Amino acid sequence: MATEMAFTVPAEDFPLGSIFENVPGVTVELERLIPHETLTNPYFWVRGAETGEIETEFEPHEGVADIRLVDHIEDEYLLRAEWVREYDGLLTALSETNLTVLSGVGTVDGWRFEVRGDTQEAIAEFRTHYQESSISIDISMVHALLPIQGDSFELTETQREALVLAYERGYFDTPRESSLEVIAAEIGITQQSLSSRLRRGHRRLISETLTTP
Template sequence: MATVAEFTLAADEFPLGTVFANLPDVTVQLERVIPDPNGVIPYFWVRGTDSDSIVEQFSKHPGVRDIQLVDSADDEYLMRCMWISEYDSVLDALIAPEVVLLSAIGTATEWTFELRGETRKAIAEFREYCHDHDVPVTLTELHALRPLDAQHGLTDTQREALILAYECGYFESPRETTLAEIAEELGISQQALGSRLRRGNRRLVEQALIESHS
């Protein structure tokens, strides 16, 4: 049965965490990781600084061969970099076909990332890979996905966030609450909450409007 797991990792233990050394107020959100013959290519959003500072900070890491600005929106920048294969890291584990990255958000304190595995064994193998390569991940949540007709394909955390946002009037016009207020009640960052809401809404649309008509 498909299983969802949430892991945390100290900021300086994650490859993209090097940016926090001199830019402690930024937030990094991993978008996706693509395999490459020479390593892996992560795409990630950075908030809270300018693109030149991002390039400067990441370029200092020996595992980064090249980093480029892909897109920008307001004060958010989508970056692309080449992470070379000589530096084994959690990024390598994230491209395994048995696991799917649902979200990954980093701050100067820690990274929190959520994965879906086709089985519990896939999650266990991911964790084992990290430990074998001295990546000290901590498992903070693990649960099996319920059938689609029972939970609409949502993870427990996505469902919790959507229900609370609805009950607090976040989807009303005008809004009766803010992301900050909901995030505080859940005990998570605004970025983590925003990611859960986006992915939860996307899954609901996929099931209600896409899968039902396929």
């Protein structure tokens, strides 16, 4: 059964965390990432930076071969990283256990990841991998994906929770009566994680209601 897990790691324990040494106020967000043997160039966003030379703000790290700027919009920068495949870190553990990274957001306070495995065994294998390595991980959530049938259009429990709470708090009203920050704090997750759940929930609802099979 497909299973999701959320966990945090210290800022310095993920290669891209080196930017926080020079620009502690930024947020780094990975694009959706499906690790496998051939994946070496994931994309990621840096938000809140005040410099156009964003590539130079990353300190050298043994897990990163190269970082290049792809595009930028005001203070948001899209970059691409090339990993050192021999570096035994978090991405290696994710790759070897075939887990999909649903979201990965980092700040100077640490990284929060949400990942999904096709089976519970994949999640268990990942946990065994990091327990045998030097990776420091704090797991905050593990649950099987149990689609809610009927009127919920097969939303996952976490997607439904996020959508319903956002609706009840007036997030979708005009003007808005609440914010991502407030709703995320109520659920106990980051704003980025809440935003990701809302996007996936919206996609599921549109798929089930507005498109033709």
